[in-house]
Protein backbone atom coordinates (compact mmCIF):
# COMPACT_ATOMS: atom_id res chain seq x y z
CA UNK A 302 0.00 0.00 0.00
CA UNK A 303 2.70 2.40 0.95
CA UNK A 304 4.34 1.82 -2.39
CA UNK A 305 1.16 2.75 -4.22
CA UNK A 306 0.71 5.82 -2.05
CA UNK A 307 4.23 7.00 -2.67
CA UNK A 308 3.83 6.34 -6.39
CA UNK A 309 0.62 8.33 -6.47
CA UNK A 310 2.19 11.27 -4.68
CA UNK A 311 5.12 11.14 -7.06
CA UNK A 312 2.75 11.24 -10.01
CA UNK A 313 1.08 14.28 -8.52
CA UNK A 314 4.37 16.06 -7.96
CA UNK A 315 5.57 15.30 -11.47
CA UNK A 316 2.32 16.55 -12.94
CA UNK A 317 2.60 19.75 -11.00
CA UNK A 318 6.16 20.23 -12.15
CA UNK A 319 4.99 19.72 -15.72
CA UNK A 320 2.76 22.73 -15.24
CA UNK A 321 5.60 24.80 -13.96
CA UNK A 322 7.90 24.11 -16.85
CA UNK A 323 5.08 24.79 -19.30
CA UNK A 324 4.90 28.34 -17.94
CA UNK A 325 1.18 27.96 -18.32
CA UNK A 326 0.00 27.48 -14.82
CA UNK A 327 -0.49 30.79 -13.18
CA UNK A 328 -1.07 30.33 -9.52
CA UNK A 329 0.07 33.70 -8.26
CA UNK A 330 -3.34 35.24 -7.85
CA UNK A 331 -2.40 37.41 -4.89
CA UNK A 332 -2.26 40.51 -7.01
CA UNK A 333 -3.57 39.68 -10.42
CA UNK A 334 -3.41 43.21 -11.72
CA UNK A 335 0.11 43.98 -10.68
CA UNK A 336 1.12 45.70 -13.87
CA UNK A 337 -0.07 49.14 -13.23
CA UNK A 338 2.84 51.34 -14.04
CA UNK A 339 5.38 52.00 -16.69
CA UNK A 340 7.77 49.17 -17.13
CA UNK A 341 5.72 46.85 -15.04
CA UNK A 342 3.72 44.96 -17.57
CA UNK A 343 3.97 41.72 -15.70
CA UNK A 344 2.19 38.60 -16.77
CA UNK A 345 -1.14 38.28 -15.08
CA UNK A 346 -1.89 35.48 -12.71
CA UNK A 347 -5.42 34.31 -12.18
CA UNK A 348 -5.04 30.67 -11.35
CA UNK A 349 -6.82 30.09 -14.63
CA UNK A 350 -6.02 27.18 -16.86
CA UNK A 351 -4.00 28.27 -19.80
CA UNK A 352 -3.24 26.64 -23.06
CA UNK A 353 -0.41 27.49 -25.38
CA UNK A 354 0.02 26.60 -28.97
CA UNK A 355 3.20 25.80 -30.80
CA UNK A 356 2.93 28.97 -32.83
CA UNK A 357 4.72 32.18 -32.04
CA UNK A 358 3.58 35.72 -32.63
CA UNK A 359 4.43 39.38 -32.35
CA UNK A 360 7.60 41.36 -32.90
CA UNK A 361 9.83 38.49 -31.83
CA UNK A 362 8.25 36.28 -34.50
CA UNK A 363 8.40 38.55 -37.50
CA UNK A 364 5.08 40.13 -36.51
CA UNK A 365 3.20 36.88 -37.04
CA UNK A 366 -0.46 36.94 -36.06
CA UNK A 367 -2.09 34.09 -34.17
CA UNK A 368 -5.07 32.14 -35.48
CA UNK A 369 -8.40 33.90 -35.03
CA UNK A 370 -9.33 32.03 -31.86
CA UNK A 371 -6.01 32.62 -30.13
CA UNK A 372 -4.31 35.38 -28.20
CA UNK A 373 -0.71 36.52 -28.46
CA UNK A 374 0.79 36.30 -25.00
CA UNK A 375 3.50 38.59 -23.66
CA UNK A 376 5.94 35.75 -24.23
CA UNK A 377 5.33 35.92 -27.99
CA UNK A 378 3.44 32.64 -28.07
CA UNK A 379 -0.16 32.09 -29.13
CA UNK A 380 -2.53 30.67 -26.55
CA UNK A 381 -5.71 31.02 -24.55
CA UNK A 382 -6.49 31.88 -20.94
CA UNK A 383 -5.71 34.95 -18.88
CA UNK A 384 -1.95 34.91 -19.32
CA UNK A 385 -2.31 34.99 -23.08
CA UNK A 386 -5.54 36.91 -23.53
CA UNK A 387 -5.93 39.48 -20.77
CA UNK A 388 -5.17 43.13 -21.34
CA UNK A 389 -2.80 44.79 -21.03
CA UNK A 390 -0.25 42.00 -21.38
CA UNK A 391 -1.82 40.37 -24.42
CA UNK A 392 -0.26 41.66 -27.65
CA UNK A 393 -3.59 42.52 -29.20
CA UNK A 394 -2.21 43.50 -32.57
CA UNK A 395 -1.06 39.92 -33.04
CA UNK A 396 -3.70 37.99 -31.11
CA UNK A 397 -7.21 38.33 -32.53
CA UNK A 398 -8.80 36.85 -29.41
CA UNK A 399 -7.09 39.26 -27.01
CA UNK A 400 -9.48 41.02 -24.61
CA UNK A 401 -8.50 44.36 -26.04
CA UNK A 402 -10.03 43.40 -29.37
CA UNK A 403 -13.46 42.94 -27.90
CA UNK A 404 -15.95 45.69 -28.61
CA UNK A 405 -18.48 46.59 -25.93
CA UNK A 406 -22.15 46.56 -26.63
CA UNK A 407 -23.77 49.95 -26.72
CA UNK A 408 -24.44 52.93 -28.89
CA UNK A 409 -21.52 53.79 -31.09
CA UNK A 410 -20.07 57.15 -30.14
CA UNK A 411 -17.66 57.50 -33.02
CA UNK A 412 -19.65 60.18 -34.78
CA UNK A 413 -20.53 62.21 -31.68
CA UNK A 414 -19.40 65.84 -32.21
CA UNK A 415 -16.54 66.83 -29.94
CA UNK A 416 -16.48 70.58 -29.50
CA UNK A 417 -13.88 71.89 -27.07
CA UNK A 418 -15.57 72.57 -23.78
CA UNK A 419 -14.63 75.24 -21.29
CA UNK A 420 -11.25 76.83 -20.78
CA UNK A 421 -9.28 73.82 -19.56
CA UNK A 422 -6.46 73.11 -21.94
CA UNK A 423 -6.51 70.44 -24.64
CA UNK A 424 -3.48 68.88 -26.30
CA UNK A 425 -1.20 69.20 -23.30
CA UNK A 426 -0.38 67.01 -20.34
CA UNK A 427 -2.05 68.55 -17.29
CA UNK A 428 -0.37 67.95 -13.94
CA UNK A 429 -1.20 70.75 -11.58
CA UNK A 430 -4.19 71.41 -9.46
CA UNK A 431 -4.80 75.06 -10.11
CA UNK A 432 -6.51 75.75 -6.83
CA UNK A 433 -4.31 76.33 -3.78
CA UNK A 434 -5.15 74.23 -0.76
CA UNK A 435 -6.80 71.46 -2.77
CA UNK A 436 -5.65 67.89 -3.29
CA UNK A 437 -7.34 65.83 -5.99
CA UNK A 438 -7.15 62.19 -5.00
CA UNK A 439 -7.19 60.11 -8.17
CA UNK A 440 -7.40 56.35 -8.53
CA UNK A 441 -6.50 54.51 -11.72
CA UNK A 442 -7.06 51.10 -13.26
CA UNK A 443 -10.37 50.19 -11.66
CA UNK A 444 -12.99 49.23 -11.20
CA UNK A 445 -11.90 46.12 -9.41
CA UNK A 446 -12.90 44.02 -6.43
CA UNK A 447 -11.69 46.63 -3.91
CA UNK A 448 -13.41 49.61 -5.49
CA UNK A 449 -16.65 49.12 -3.60
CA UNK A 450 -14.76 49.16 -0.30
CA UNK A 451 -13.00 52.35 -1.36
CA UNK A 452 -16.34 54.00 -2.06
CA UNK A 453 -17.42 52.98 1.43
CA UNK A 454 -14.30 54.55 2.95
CA UNK A 455 -14.67 57.76 0.95
CA UNK A 456 -18.30 57.98 1.95
CA UNK A 457 -17.45 57.49 5.60
CA UNK A 458 -14.83 60.21 5.37
CA UNK A 459 -17.09 62.52 3.39
CA UNK A 460 -14.50 62.77 0.63
CA UNK A 461 -14.84 62.69 -3.15
CA UNK A 462 -12.24 61.33 -5.52
CA UNK A 463 -11.64 60.97 -9.23
CA UNK A 464 -11.52 57.56 -10.87
CA UNK A 465 -9.91 56.85 -14.21
CA UNK A 466 -11.56 53.64 -15.34
CA UNK A 467 -10.27 50.96 -17.67
CA UNK A 468 -12.84 49.17 -19.79
CA UNK A 469 -11.43 45.70 -20.04
CA UNK A 470 -8.22 44.75 -18.32
CA UNK A 471 -6.77 42.12 -16.09
CA UNK A 472 -9.28 39.60 -17.37
CA UNK A 473 -12.03 41.26 -15.36
CA UNK A 474 -14.44 41.36 -18.28
CA UNK A 475 -16.05 44.34 -19.96
CA UNK A 476 -17.09 47.00 -17.47
CA UNK A 477 -20.54 47.37 -18.98
CA UNK A 478 -21.25 43.65 -18.79
CA UNK A 479 -23.85 43.34 -16.00
CA UNK A 480 -22.50 39.92 -15.07
CA UNK A 481 -19.35 41.56 -13.75
CA UNK A 482 -21.21 43.79 -11.30
CA UNK A 483 -19.25 46.78 -12.53
CA UNK A 484 -22.05 48.74 -14.21
CA UNK A 485 -23.85 49.17 -10.90
CA UNK A 486 -20.57 49.92 -9.15
CA UNK A 487 -19.70 52.66 -11.64
CA UNK A 488 -23.19 54.06 -11.38
CA UNK A 489 -22.79 54.18 -7.63
CA UNK A 490 -19.43 55.89 -8.04
CA UNK A 491 -21.01 58.65 -10.07
CA UNK A 492 -24.10 58.92 -7.90
CA UNK A 493 -21.99 59.44 -4.82
CA UNK A 494 -20.33 62.46 -6.35
CA UNK A 495 -17.04 61.08 -7.58
CA UNK A 496 -15.68 62.12 -10.94
CA UNK A 497 -15.41 59.43 -13.58
CA UNK A 498 -12.66 59.70 -16.18
CA UNK A 499 -11.33 57.37 -18.84
CA UNK A 500 -8.16 55.34 -18.62
CA UNK A 501 -8.69 53.73 -22.06
CA UNK A 502 -10.34 50.50 -23.04
CA UNK A 503 -7.53 48.07 -22.31
CA UNK A 504 -4.71 50.03 -20.68
CA UNK A 505 -2.61 50.21 -23.81
CA UNK A 506 0.44 52.41 -24.16
CA UNK A 507 -1.08 55.04 -26.42
CA UNK A 508 2.27 56.28 -27.69
CA UNK A 509 2.95 52.92 -29.32
CA UNK A 510 -0.31 52.70 -31.24
CA UNK A 511 -1.51 53.80 -34.63
CA UNK A 512 -4.04 56.58 -34.80
CA UNK A 513 -6.84 54.09 -35.44
CA UNK A 514 -5.77 51.95 -32.52
CA UNK A 515 -5.68 55.00 -30.26
CA UNK A 516 -9.16 55.96 -31.38
CA UNK A 517 -10.34 52.44 -30.61
CA UNK A 518 -8.86 52.62 -27.12
CA UNK A 519 -10.74 55.82 -26.43
CA UNK A 520 -14.00 55.21 -28.25
CA UNK A 521 -14.56 51.69 -26.98
CA UNK A 522 -14.26 52.88 -23.41
CA UNK A 523 -16.70 55.70 -24.00
CA UNK A 524 -19.16 53.29 -25.59
CA UNK A 525 -18.99 51.19 -22.44
CA UNK A 526 -19.24 54.19 -20.12
CA UNK A 527 -22.12 55.64 -22.12
CA UNK A 528 -23.85 52.28 -21.90
CA UNK A 529 -23.60 52.54 -18.12
CA UNK A 530 -24.02 56.26 -17.43
CA UNK A 531 -25.67 57.68 -20.53
CA UNK A 532 -22.78 60.07 -21.21
CA UNK A 533 -19.01 59.90 -21.37
CA UNK A 534 -16.10 61.81 -19.81
CA UNK A 535 -13.90 64.53 -21.21
CA UNK A 536 -10.94 63.75 -18.96
CA UNK A 537 -8.61 60.90 -19.81
CA UNK A 538 -5.47 59.67 -18.15
CA UNK A 539 -3.10 57.88 -20.52
CA UNK A 540 -1.85 54.54 -19.18
CA UNK A 541 1.79 54.61 -18.11
CA UNK A 542 1.54 58.39 -18.36
CA UNK A 543 2.49 57.81 -21.94
CA UNK A 544 1.18 60.15 -24.61
CA UNK A 545 3.49 61.42 -27.31
CA UNK A 546 2.80 64.35 -29.63
CA UNK A 547 0.59 62.30 -31.96
CA UNK A 548 -1.32 60.97 -28.99
CA UNK A 549 -1.84 64.45 -27.54
CA UNK A 550 -3.16 65.54 -30.91
CA UNK A 551 -5.53 62.61 -31.21
CA UNK A 552 -6.88 63.07 -27.71
CA UNK A 553 -7.42 66.73 -28.47
CA UNK A 554 -9.37 65.79 -31.60
CA UNK A 555 -11.39 63.35 -29.54
CA UNK A 556 -12.17 66.08 -27.04
CA UNK A 557 -10.25 64.79 -24.05
CA UNK A 558 -8.13 66.64 -21.54
CA UNK A 559 -4.96 64.70 -20.77
CA UNK A 560 -5.29 64.41 -17.03
CA UNK A 561 -1.98 63.56 -15.40
CA UNK A 562 -0.76 64.20 -11.85
CA UNK A 563 2.09 65.62 -9.82
CA UNK A 564 2.28 63.19 -6.91
CA UNK A 565 3.01 59.62 -7.94
CA UNK A 566 2.64 57.61 -4.75
CA UNK A 567 4.06 54.46 -6.36
CA UNK A 568 1.52 52.47 -4.37
CA UNK A 569 1.55 49.71 -6.96
CA UNK A 570 5.07 48.80 -5.86
CA UNK A 571 3.74 47.68 -2.49
CA UNK A 572 6.07 49.70 -0.27
CA UNK A 573 3.46 51.72 1.54
CA UNK A 574 5.91 53.23 3.99
CA UNK A 575 7.55 54.88 1.03
CA UNK A 576 4.21 55.80 -0.52
CA UNK A 577 3.18 57.53 2.69
CA UNK A 578 6.47 59.36 2.75
CA UNK A 579 6.09 60.49 -0.86
CA UNK A 580 2.60 61.75 -0.25
CA UNK A 581 3.28 63.60 3.00
CA UNK A 582 6.61 65.10 1.92
CA UNK A 583 4.99 66.54 -1.21
CA UNK A 584 2.29 68.19 0.83
CA UNK A 585 4.84 69.57 3.25
CA UNK A 586 6.93 70.93 0.42
CA UNK A 587 4.41 73.71 -0.08
CA UNK A 588 1.90 75.73 1.80
CA UNK A 589 -1.83 75.08 1.32
CA UNK A 590 -2.18 78.77 0.65
CA UNK A 591 0.29 78.53 -2.19
CA UNK A 592 -0.57 75.44 -4.19
CA UNK A 593 -2.63 72.33 -4.72
CA UNK A 594 -1.80 68.78 -5.79
CA UNK A 595 -3.08 65.88 -7.85
CA UNK A 596 -2.10 62.47 -6.50
CA UNK A 597 -2.06 59.08 -8.17
CA UNK A 598 -2.91 55.73 -6.57
CA UNK A 599 -4.63 52.56 -7.77
CA UNK A 600 -7.81 51.03 -6.41
CA UNK A 601 -6.87 47.61 -7.71
CA UNK A 602 -4.62 47.04 -4.70
CA UNK A 603 -6.00 45.86 -1.40
CA UNK A 604 -3.68 47.92 0.81
CA UNK A 605 -4.15 51.05 -1.25
CA UNK A 606 -7.84 50.83 -0.55
CA UNK A 607 -7.85 49.56 3.01
CA UNK A 608 -4.85 51.42 4.43
CA UNK A 609 -3.36 54.03 2.14
CA UNK A 610 -6.55 55.83 1.08
CA UNK A 611 -7.43 56.76 4.67
CA UNK A 612 -3.82 57.77 5.27
CA UNK A 613 -3.89 60.17 2.35
CA UNK A 614 -7.16 61.72 3.47
CA UNK A 615 -6.10 62.13 7.10
CA UNK A 616 -2.70 63.48 6.12
CA UNK A 617 -3.94 66.09 3.69
CA UNK A 618 -6.56 67.32 6.12
CA UNK A 619 -4.00 67.52 8.93
CA UNK A 620 -1.72 69.52 6.65
CA UNK A 621 -4.43 72.08 6.02
CA UNK A 622 -5.63 70.91 2.61
CA UNK A 623 -9.06 69.76 1.51
CA UNK A 624 -9.96 67.44 -1.33
CA UNK A 625 -11.20 68.36 -4.77
CA UNK A 626 -12.29 66.53 -7.86
CA UNK A 627 -10.05 66.73 -10.88
CA UNK A 628 -12.41 69.06 -12.73
CA UNK A 629 -12.59 71.33 -9.70
CA UNK A 630 -8.80 71.63 -9.72
CA UNK A 631 -9.18 72.87 -13.29
CA UNK A 632 -11.88 75.31 -12.26
CA UNK A 633 -13.98 73.59 -14.90
CA UNK A 634 -17.77 73.57 -14.41
CA UNK A 635 -19.06 70.00 -13.76
CA UNK A 636 -21.15 70.01 -16.95
CA UNK A 637 -17.89 70.09 -18.92
CA UNK A 638 -16.52 66.95 -17.27
CA UNK A 639 -18.81 64.83 -19.40
CA UNK A 640 -20.16 64.97 -22.90
CA UNK A 641 -23.72 64.40 -23.99
CA UNK A 642 -23.42 61.19 -25.99
CA UNK A 643 -25.76 62.46 -28.69
CA UNK A 644 -24.92 66.12 -29.14
CA UNK A 645 -21.37 66.17 -27.82
CA UNK A 646 -22.28 69.22 -25.76
CA UNK A 647 -21.66 69.46 -22.00
CA UNK A 648 -23.67 66.93 -20.05
CA UNK A 649 -26.05 69.19 -18.22
CA UNK A 650 -27.31 66.48 -15.94
CA UNK A 651 -23.94 66.44 -14.23
CA UNK A 652 -24.19 67.57 -10.68
CA UNK A 653 -21.42 66.94 -8.25
CA UNK A 654 -21.98 67.76 -4.65
CA UNK A 655 -18.54 67.89 -3.19
CA UNK A 656 -19.45 68.46 0.40
CA UNK A 657 -21.64 65.51 1.20
CA UNK A 658 -22.14 62.07 -0.15
CA UNK A 659 -25.51 61.69 -1.75
CA UNK A 660 -27.17 58.35 -1.58
CA UNK A 661 -29.37 58.71 -4.59
CA UNK A 662 -30.37 61.30 -7.06
CA UNK A 663 -32.26 61.70 -10.24
CA UNK A 664 -30.55 62.82 -13.36
CA UNK A 665 -31.64 63.37 -16.87
CA UNK A 666 -29.97 61.20 -19.38
CA UNK A 667 -30.19 62.10 -22.98
CA UNK A 668 -29.81 59.15 -25.22
CA UNK A 669 -30.57 58.75 -28.88
CA UNK A 670 -32.23 62.14 -28.98
CA UNK A 671 -34.78 61.01 -26.47
CA UNK A 672 -34.48 62.51 -23.06
CA UNK A 673 -35.57 60.28 -20.29
CA UNK A 674 -35.44 60.81 -16.62
CA UNK A 675 -33.96 57.95 -14.71
CA UNK A 676 -33.23 57.48 -11.09
CA UNK A 677 -29.86 56.24 -10.13
CA UNK A 678 -29.94 54.31 -6.96
CA UNK A 679 -26.79 54.00 -4.97
CA UNK A 680 -27.23 50.37 -4.17
CA UNK A 681 -23.90 49.00 -3.22
CA UNK A 682 -22.68 47.23 -6.25
CA UNK A 683 -19.91 45.07 -5.06
CA UNK A 684 -19.35 42.76 -7.97
CA UNK A 685 -20.12 39.81 -5.79
CA UNK A 686 -20.78 37.65 -8.78
CA UNK A 687 -17.14 37.81 -9.56
CA UNK A 688 -15.44 38.59 -6.28
CA UNK A 689 -13.20 35.76 -5.46
CA UNK A 690 -14.26 34.04 -8.62
CA UNK A 691 -11.22 33.96 -10.77
CA UNK A 692 -13.19 32.25 -13.46
CA UNK A 693 -15.40 35.28 -13.77
CA UNK A 694 -12.43 37.60 -14.05
CA UNK A 695 -11.03 35.38 -16.70
CA UNK A 696 -14.28 35.17 -18.62
CA UNK A 697 -14.28 35.87 -22.30
CA UNK A 698 -17.54 37.35 -23.34
CA UNK A 699 -16.41 38.66 -26.64
CA UNK A 700 -15.03 37.06 -29.70
CA UNK A 701 -12.01 37.48 -31.84
CA UNK A 702 -13.65 39.89 -34.22
CA UNK A 703 -11.78 43.14 -34.08
CA UNK A 704 -13.58 45.13 -36.71
CA UNK A 705 -16.45 47.40 -36.33
CA UNK A 706 -18.13 48.90 -33.36
CA UNK A 707 -21.85 49.38 -33.86
CA UNK A 708 -23.41 51.09 -36.76
CA UNK A 709 -21.09 53.27 -38.71
CA UNK A 710 -17.98 52.90 -36.67
CA UNK A 711 -14.96 51.82 -38.53
CA UNK A 712 -13.52 50.89 -35.19
CA UNK A 713 -11.11 48.30 -36.37
CA UNK A 714 -8.39 47.25 -34.07
CA UNK A 715 -4.92 46.30 -34.95
CA UNK A 716 -3.35 46.90 -38.26
CA UNK A 717 -1.04 43.95 -38.21
CA UNK A 718 -1.95 41.96 -41.24
CA UNK A 719 0.99 39.67 -41.61
CA UNK A 720 0.20 36.13 -42.52
CA UNK A 721 -1.45 34.12 -39.87
CA UNK A 722 0.48 31.47 -38.13
CA UNK A 723 -1.26 28.44 -39.47
CA UNK A 724 0.82 25.63 -38.17
CA UNK A 725 -0.88 23.03 -36.12
CA UNK A 726 -2.42 24.12 -32.92
CA UNK A 727 -0.60 21.52 -30.93
CA UNK A 728 -2.15 22.82 -27.79
CA UNK A 729 -0.50 21.53 -24.72
CA UNK A 730 -3.46 21.03 -22.52
CA UNK A 731 -2.85 22.19 -19.03
CA UNK A 732 -6.23 20.72 -18.30
CA UNK A 733 -4.87 17.35 -19.21
CA UNK A 734 -2.02 17.82 -16.81
CA UNK A 735 -4.40 19.15 -14.21
CA UNK A 736 -6.61 16.14 -14.61
CA UNK A 737 -3.56 13.97 -14.33
CA UNK A 738 -2.70 15.70 -11.10
CA UNK A 739 -6.23 15.27 -9.83
CA UNK A 740 -6.24 11.60 -10.69
CA UNK A 741 -2.96 11.09 -8.92
CA UNK A 742 -4.22 12.87 -5.87
CA UNK A 743 -7.42 10.87 -5.89
CA UNK A 744 -5.41 7.71 -6.20
CA UNK A 745 -3.30 8.74 -3.22
CA UNK A 746 -6.36 9.49 -1.11
CA UNK A 747 -8.07 6.25 -2.06
CA UNK A 748 -4.92 4.31 -1.35
CA UNK A 749 -4.65 5.91 2.01
CA UNK A 750 -8.30 5.19 2.82
CA UNK A 751 -7.91 1.59 1.77
CA UNK A 752 -4.84 1.29 3.91
CA UNK A 753 -6.77 2.64 6.89
Ligand SMILES: [Zn+2]
Nearest residue numbers: 337441442540
Ligand atom coordinates in the same frame (compact mmCIF):
# COMPACT_ATOMS: atom_id res chain seq x y z
ZN1 LIG B 1 -3.12 52.62 -15.24
